[in-house]
Structures are given as structure tokens and as C-alpha cells.
Amino acid sequence: MSLYAVTLLEGAVTLALAMSGLALFLAFFRLVRGPSLPDRVVALDLIGVIAVGVIAAYDILTEQPVLLDAATVVALVAFLGTVAFAHYVERRKQDE
Amino acid sequence: MNDIASALLIVVGGAFMLLAGVGVVRMPDLFMRMQAATKAATLGAGCMLLAVAVHFGELTVVTRALLVTAFVFLTAPVAAHMIARAAYSVGTPLWEGTIADELRDRRQALGEEGDAP
Amino acid sequence: MTTFLWNLLLALAWTVSTGLFTVANLLVGLVLGYFILLFAQRALGPSAYFAKVPLVGRFALFYLGQLILANLRVAYDVLTPKHHMRPGVIAVPLEARTDAEITLLANLITLTPGSLSLDLSGDRRVLYVHAMYIDGGDVDAARRQIKEGLERRVLEVLR
Numbered sequence: 472m473s474l475y476a477v478t479l480l481e482g483a484v485t486l487a488l489a490m491s492g493l494a495l496f497l498a499f500f501r502l503v504r505g506p507s508l509p510d511r512v513v514a515l516d517l518i519g520v521i522a523v524g525v526i527a528a529y530d531i532l533t534e535q536p537v538l539l540d541a542a543t544v545v546a547l548v549a550f551l552g553t554v555a556f557a558h559y560v561e562r563r564k565q566d567e
Numbered sequence: 568m569n570d571i572a573s574a575l576l577i578v579v580g581g582a583f584m585l586l587a588g589v590g591v592v593r594m595p596d597l598f599m600r601m602q603a604a605t606k607a608a609t610l611g612a613g614c615m616l617l618a619v620a621v622h623f624g625e626l627t628v629v630t631r632a633l634l635v636t637a638f639v640f641l642t643a644p645v646a647a648h649m650i651a652r653a654a655y656s657v658g659t660p661l662w663e664g665t666i667a668d669e670l671r672d673r674r675q676a677l678g679e680e681g682d683a684p
Numbered sequence: 685m686t687t688f689l690w691n692l693l694l695a696l697a698w699t700v701s702t703g704l705f706t707v708a709n710l711l712v713g714l715v716l717g718y719f720i721l722l723f724a725q726r727a728l729g730p731s732a733y734f735a736k737v738p739l740v741g742r743f744a745l746f747y748l749g750q751l752i753l754a755n756l757r758v759a760y761d762v763l764t765p766k767h768h769m770r771p772g773v774i775a776v777p778l779e780a781r782t783d784a785e786i787t788l789l790a791n792l793i794t795l796t797p798g799s800l801s802l803d804l805s806g807d808r809r810v811l812y813v814h815a816m817y818i819d820g821g822d823v824d825a826a827r828r829q830i831k832e833g834l835e836r837r838v839l840e841v842l843r
Contacts, residue, residue: 479571497588567608648800666770
């Protein structure tokens with residue numbers, strides 16, 4: 472077997488990583504573009520969820536199940552961030 | 568066998584991610600962006616985590632993968648609901664093709680009676 | 685509920701006694717335990733658990749089907765240049781009363797692509813849902829679809 476032989480699973484993971492990377496880029500585009508604050512919050516939340524998926528895919532590629540802990544933390548932080556931002560958006564409206 | 572299953576799951580997950588990314592850029596208003604983005608991405612992350620579970624197959628890894636999956640599936644709708652409610656109350660405009668808004672009708676009716684919802 | 689814990693305990697006992705700590709083996713243990721408890725019902729007394737398990741299974745299948753269908757529909761709209769959706773915010777009168785029922789229903793609605801629960805009225809009788817596909821502009825039909833499709837089944841499982 473040559474050094475560059477790629478198994479089915481490795482190919483699949485690479486493809487998935489490429490698609491997730493493109494999705495990350497698109498989400499980032501929405502984050503920069505806006506136009507409103509809630510739009511940016513949605514984009515940020517999306518980036519968090521995609522990051523969880525990317526970590527899971529990378530897990531398989533490197534054969535390191537420990538990375539799942541990182542995925543847990545990212546999911547947690549993304550959720551808390553989204554809730555905090557949503558709260559902030561609502562508060563800002565009340566203060567006006 | 569396991570390899571084929573997890574390869575399939577991970578490609579499906581990646582496709583969902585891409586769908587979410589395209590959706591969040593292409594949809595015309597905030598609520599539809601959320602429809603396209605949050606759910607597709609949640610399902611995508613779920614598929615990928617399941618692929619991890621299938622690939623490793625040990626009880627310690629599988630329980631953790633299922634835990635993260637359960638966490639993502641529990642928190643995603645809550646987060647989506649919070650953003651949507653906040654955005655609606657700030658007055659984020661709906662797409663011009665929107666055919667009904669019964670919440671606005673209700674709030675207007677309440678507003679005319681002079682007591683806030 | 686207790687019956688479920690017994691089932692879990694039996695499954696754990698099965699994995700320990702076979703010494704094979706894999707998920708597949710745990711599932712085998714769960715199925716075996718279910719049937720053991722089903723046959724032991726005469727000795728232990730009747731339990732609602734045996735009626736609930738098929739209900740939950742049927743609901744899971746139904747929901748999975750809905751999820752795939754809705755996803756394909758949204759995917760089609762995202763990927764083709766023309767927008768086919770007819771979105772709107774509709775009011776769905778609720779039969780669900782307790783916190784658990786309303787929370788589960790709202791979360792399940794949000795998790796299905798094409799519908800998103802926005803707000804609950806102050807008296808907790810009406811749920812406002814942003815739906816992406818109101819076929820033919822028929823708001824009542826969309827309302828009925830949520831009520832009779834999802835809400836009825838959720839209540840069936842929980843009550």
C-alpha cells in the first residue's frame with residue numbers, strides 16, 4: 472500500500488471537513504454583513520454548531536476520542552453566548 | 568461495515584452543514600434564515616457525532632458522543648426560540664412575501680384596548 | 685418509571701455478566717430486559733411502561749419522517765434560485781397545559797425545519813409559530829396540521 476492511499480472513511484471525513492469549512496465561511500459572511508444584530512447572533516450560533524461538527528469529524532481523522540470534550544465545551548459556550556446575546560437584544564429594546 | 572456507516576453519516580452531516588451555510592446567506596429574512604440555519608446545522612452536528620459513536624464503538628466514547636448530541640439537540644431549539652422572540656420584539660422586518668402575521672394582529676388588538684401584552 | 689429503571693438495571697447486569705462493554709450489547713440487554721419484565725408483569729403488577737414504549741417508538745418514527753420531509757423541502761428552496769415559500773406567523777391554540785407539555789411541544793416544533801415557535805401568549809393558551817410553508821395561503825390548514833399532527837401525538841405520549 473502506498474503512502475498516499477486514502478481509505479473510504481478518510482475521504483469522507485475530508486469531504487465533510489471541506490463542506491463544513493465552506494459553511495463556516497458563509498456563516499462568517501453573514502456575521503460580517505449583518506444587517507441587524509439578531510442576524511449576527513444567528514450567524515454566531517451557527518458558527519458554534521458547525522465547530523462542534525468539525526471537531527467531531529476531526530476526531531475520526533485523528534483517532535482521538537478525547538477531542539469530544541472540546542466539542543462539549545464549544546457547544547456549551549455557544550449556547551450560553553446565544554442566550555446572553557438574545558437577552559441583551561431584548562434588554563436593549565426595553566431601555567430605549 | 569462500521570466504516571461505511573460512519574462515512575455515510577459524516578458526509579450527510581457535512582452536507583447538512585453546507586445547506587445551513589448556504590441557507591443563512593440566501594434566505595430573505597431573519598426568521599427564514601434561522602429556519603434554514605439552526606436546524607440543518609443541528610442535524611448535521613448530530614449526524615457527525617453519531618458517526619463518531621459508530622466509528623469508535625466503545626461504551627465510554629459512545630456515551631460521551633450521545634451526551635454531546637443530546638445536549639446540542641436540547642439547547643438548539645431553546646437558543647433559536649430566544650433569538651426569534653427577541654428579534655420579533657425588536658421589530659425585525661418580515662419578508663414582503665409573508666402572508667399572515669397573527670401575532671402582530673393580536674398585539675395591535677391588545678394595544679388598542681390600552682393594555683400591553 | 686420504576687419499570688424503566690428496572691429495565692436499565694437488567695441491561696447493565698447483562699453487559700456485566702457477558703463482559704462485553706459495547707453499545708450493541710447494551711441494546712441487546714435492554715431488549716432482553718424488556719421482554720423479561722413483560723413476562724414478569726403477572727408477578728410485579730401492571731405498569732403503564734409497556735403501553736408507553738410502543739407509543740414512544742411510533743412517535744419517534746413519525747417525527748423522524750417529518751424531520752426528513754421538512755428538511756428536503758427547505759433544502760430544495762435553499763438550493764434552487766426561486767423562492768417557493770409562503771411564510772407567516774400563525775396562532776395555534778394549545779390543548780397542552782403543563783409546563784412539560786408546552787416546552788416539549790414548542791421545542792419539537794422549533795426542531796422541525798420550516799416551523800419555529802416564536803412566543804406564548806400571556807395566558808399560555810396560544811402558541812405563535814412562524815411557519816415557512818402555508819400551502820395555498822390556507823392558515824387554518826397549517827394550524828390544523830400542527831395541532832393534529834404534532835400536538836395530538838405529543839399529548840398521546842405524555843398523558
